Amino acid sequence: MSTPAEITLNGDCRAWPREQTIEHLLQDLGLDSRVVAVELNRLVVKRGRYGDMLVREGDEVEIVSFVGGG
Numbered sequence: 001m002s003t004p005a006e007i008t009l010n011g012d013c014r015a016w017p018r019e020q021t022i023e024h025l026l027q028d029l030g031l032d033s034r035v036v037a038v039e040l041n042r043l044v045v046k047r048g049r050y051g052d053m054l055v056r057e058g059d060e061v062e063i064v065s066f067v068g069g070g
Contacts, residue, residue, distance in 0.1 A: 005057040016055070023050040025061070037064045 004015045016025075022045060026033050038045045039062040045053050055061055 005055070005059075007055055007058070008060040010062055019054055019056050021051055022053045022055060022061075025055050026050065026063070029063075031063065031065070035066045037066070038062070039064075 004017055005019050007014055007016050009016075017028075020028075022038055022040065023033060026036065026038075033047060033050055038050065040053060040055065041060050
């Protein structure tokens, strides 16, 4: 069984249940991967890589949602 990982998510330290992919992290947060941009350790991650990029202990994740309107 995995132990919780501590990550920084949008500037806040959070205990996260397990090491996981960005795709699973977004799902757990209830976010649609089609309308967000993700930065992992200060590097922008391409949407096509969300399923294979792991978020690990100590990582910094920034998630930005796109908002439409006019």
